[in-house]
Amino acid sequence: MTDQSKTAKLACIQVEAMLCFDLYSTHHAVGQVYKPLLAPLGVTYPQYLVLTVLWASDNLTVGAIGERLYLESSTLTPLIKRLEGQGLVKRKRDREDERKVRVKLTKAGDAMRADVQHIPTCLTEAFGVPMPELMGVHETLGKIRAALKKQAEAEARGDA
Amino acid sequence: MTDQSKTAKLACIQVEAMLCFDLYSTHHAVGQVYKPLLAPLGVTYPQYLVLTVLWASDNLTVGAIGERLYLESSTLTPLIKRLEGQGLVKRKRDREDERKVRVKLTKAGDAMRADVQHIPTCLTEAFGVPMPELMGVHETLGKIRAALKKQAEAEARGDA
């Protein structure tokens, strides 16, 4: 192995370790900040994400919610049932297509929108980083995500 | 509410939604790329992280591993037991302090180091973004993480 390829490999190891772990642990840290903000409302962060999707566009199917959040029905079905158990949403088979299940906010679920108004501001302030820098990260993460998805699909096809 | 504060609130909602979800979904996408790379070795991504820590510094206690990965003993104990079940590590009570459990790589666990050499390069290439840009994200995420931790601690103290 040449010195140059050694250096390149070392750089890769460091970047992989750094960035993957950055994502892993920053994601984790975000969850820790959300937890006490959401606890008074009795919902978890993934449940809050589902509600956020519904606040933007109500009466979606399970599949449509999953598309937006990159989650499978095996994750969403029990999660949504818990939301239903708390009286925040209602599940109903679609009349037109009985395979689909439509998830609709209840009055309580819709009203909770008002109880979370402070959260986005809390988070953005908690980031402690000026807006333009956040935008830069947003942009790069978008590119990375697109590239990773392509990679995952390539591997799934077998041409690793 | 003034027009200005309305605009500020909207910006916060968008930034919160964007960035938290960026982290959520990019983290998810990373996992999807690792999965087929690690599957032939029979380990999961969190298990790989534990092995990576041990490859860098063997014979650590459960607590020391948790510190590095931000994981609790309730997560690590069963995970490490699974690694032990696969013959990759060995758990042993510390002679000096019987409260501690030391985790040590077996020959097989140490040998696996060679089987993962290609992975960092795969990941770095899969990111599809030039190195300097990755460094920028690394830096900003570090700042965000530090700020979020401070925020989480403040909330834990009750001064929300």
Add this chain to the structure above:
DNA sequence: CACGACTTAATCGTATGCAATAGAAGGATG
């Protein structure tokens, strides 16, 4: 030395998360 405070790992209960599979419903094709 005894006793309480602290540390450490393990356990328990709950909630994600995924892959694989099942099962019901819709659609296409002959």
Add this chain to the structure above:
DNA sequence: CATCCTTCTATTGCATACGATTAAGTCGTG
């Protein structure tokens, strides 16, 4: 209109992940 194929949700089994608690060991202080 019967059969196959696809679509969509639900179920199952496994692996994280955390908070709260427990249990065992260590240490400091009176």
